[in-house]
Amino acid sequence: xxxxxxxxxxxxxxxxxxxxxxxxxxxxxxxxxxxxxxxxxxxxxxxxxxxxxxxxxxxxxxxxxxxxxxxxxxxxxxxxxxxxxxxxxxxxxxxx
Amino acid sequence: xxxxxxxxxxxxxxxxxxxxxxxxxxxxxxxxxxxxxxxxxxxxxxxxxxxxxxxxxxxxxxxxxxxxxxxxxxxxxxxxxxxxxxxxxxxxxxxxxxxxxxxxxxxxxxxxxxxxxxxxxxxxxxxxxxxxxxxxxxxxxxxxxxxxxxxxxxxxxxxxxxxxxxxxxxxxxxxxxxxxxxxxxxxxxxxxxxxxxxxxxxxxxxxxxxxxxxxxxxxxxxxxxxxxxxxxxxxxxxxxxxxxxxxxxxxxxxxxxxxxxxxxxxxxxxxxxxxxxxxxxxxxxxxxxxxxxxxxxxxxxxxxxxxxxxxxxxxxxxxxxxxxxxxxxxxxxxxxxxxxxxxxxxxxxxxxxxxxxxxxxxxxxxxxxxxxxxxxxxxxxxxxxxxxxxxxx
Numbered sequence: 001x002x003x004x005x006x007x008x009x010x011x012x013x014x015x016x017x018x019x020x021x022x023x024x025x026x027x028x029x030x031x032x033x034x035x036x037x038x039x040x041x042x043x044x045x046x047x048x049x050x051x052x053x054x055x056x057x058x059x060x061x062x063x064x065x066x067x068x069x070x071x072x073x074x075x076x077x078x079x080x081x082x083x084x085x086x087x088x089x090x091x092x093x094x095x096x
Numbered sequence: 097x098x099x100x101x102x103x104x105x106x107x108x109x110x111x112x113x114x115x116x117x118x119x120x121x122x123x124x125x126x127x128x129x130x131x132x133x134x135x136x137x138x139x140x141x142x143x144x145x146x147x148x149x150x151x152x153x154x155x156x157x158x159x160x161x162x163x164x165x166x167x168x169x170x171x172x173x174x175x176x177x178x179x180x181x182x183x184x185x186x187x188x189x190x191x192x193x194x195x196x197x198x199x200x201x202x203x204x205x206x207x208x209x210x211x212x213x214x215x216x217x218x219x220x221x222x223x224x225x226x227x228x229x230x231x232x233x234x235x236x237x238x239x240x241x242x243x244x245x246x247x248x249x250x251x252x253x254x255x256x257x258x259x260x261x262x263x264x265x266x267x268x269x270x271x272x273x274x275x276x277x278x279x280x281x282x283x284x285x286x287x288x289x290x291x292x293x294x295x296x297x298x299x300x301x302x303x304x305x306x307x308x309x310x311x312x313x314x315x316x317x318x319x320x321x322x323x324x325x326x327x328x329x330x331x332x333x334x335x336x337x338x339x340x341x342x343x344x345x346x347x348x349x350x351x352x353x354x355x356x357x358x359x360x361x362x363x364x365x366x367x368x369x370x371x372x373x374x375x376x377x378x379x380x381x382x383x384x385x386x387x388x389x390x391x392x393x394x395x396x397x398x399x400x401x402x403x404x405x406x407x408x409x410x411x412x413x414x415x416x417x418x419x420x421x422x423x424x425x426x427x428x429x430x431x432x433x434x435x436x437x438x439x440x441x442x443x444x445x446x447x448x449x450x451x452x453x454x455x456x457x458x459x460x461x462x463x464x465x466x467x468x469x470x471x472x473x474x475x476x477x478x479x480x481x482x483x484x485x486x487x488x489x
Contacts, residue, residue, distance in 0.1 A: 017295045
């Protein structure tokens with residue numbers, strides 16, 4: 001889709017067709033977010049409940065089962081923060 | 097005149113044209129007064145005369161949805177409906193044109209309910225006017241046949257890629273037997289080569305149709321679609337010219353009678369144009385300078401052509417076979433008023449409502465309209481609102 005990015009109406013393919021497959025990764029939905037999850041690695045017990053519940057999925061699981069948050073796609077729904085049994089994820093206002 | 101003279105009703109003539117167009121897919125739901133079209137096509141498919149997939153859907157919403165999907169695979173697609181069926185298709189009308197799905201649809205013009213009525217009004221044709229479909233109006237059975245063939249050529253042209261509607265007045269044309277010239281299959285194949293899709297749906301080359309398209313792209317796509325509709329006009333002219341030359345039957349966006357020196361005129365759509373011309377010819381013999389303007393092409397609206405035609409005209413009666421509740425006039429009236437507003441020299445306009453639900457438009461009604469037009473031209477005063485004719489007070 002990068003080849004279509006920012007194109008004007010004279011150049012875009014007709015009918016809103018995207019003539020290249022698998023382009024959804026290029027659509028970064030992270031800027032929809034109002035509240036941002038912040039993870040405290042010191043509190044995390046690697047239970048992976050956040051990873052299981054994230055609807056995006058914007059929780060990145062690492063080799064050692066530690067996690068981090070993919071802010072390019074996290075929409076800030078707060079489910080991870082809600083399911084975390086040790087309150088390791090706090091939702092803060094975006095920009096704070 | 098190329099072709100063979102036979103007798104068919106409007107619906108059968110359309111079905112015959114669709115068969116000759118060698119469509120791949122027909123998805124339609126029967127509704128009066130277009131039922132014969134779908135019945136005939138299902139017969140053609142069933143008896144092997146037409147090698148097409150006939151999809152007997154459960155509603156018009158599904159009929160058009162299936163048609164859109166089929167058209168996007170690259171198939172040549174036809175559907176037909178009327179009145180309530182068109183209303184049920186409404187959301188898909190926009191989707192078809194916006195995805196640039198080249199479906200051709202016959203619309204057997206019928207009044208919207210309630211109260212329920214199966215006869216002619218142009219409510220359904222007008223309901224589609226903003227949806228991005230090209231719209232043609234047939235005046236007789238010959239035109240219903242000819243326009244159906246031309247609609248495929250126009251819609252599928254790479255410069256256009258928009259769906260088309262061929263309007264034919266319910267019962268007055270759909271069910272009337274008339275003589276018409278039909279082309280040989282060979283001639284149709286010459287005029288209408290197989291469809292070549294631009295972005296066919298193909299598992300080997302996956303693409304996305306109908307993506308989420310927010311504030312960052314949507315307006316570009318609408319701008320693009322607006323241009324497609326506007327510029328389709330030149331392709332329509334080309335196809336009309338080519339078909340006219342090929343068949344000896346002349347097609348133009350606007351048909352005129354007496355407009356060279358007319359003082360007053362009527363603008364009208366569909367089969368009633370014949371009645372208007374019949375009366376106009378009679379009045380001409382009495383020395384009255386009257387004219388008739390009828391639209392073979394309704395969308396894109398042939399605005400610049402209309403501006404040229406109406407120069408020097410004193411009064412124009414715009415006759416609508418529908419009503420737009422609460423609007424400053426009915427639909428054709430608003431189209432024409434907007435078209436002529438910025439002209440330095442323009443006729444006085446007034447709006448006539450006629451023929452709703454199949455009420456006959458009689459020659460004496462047309463005569464009354466011409467008389468009224470002369471009165472408007474002489475006094476310079478236009479009626480405060482639309483005039484309903486053929487209605488009991």
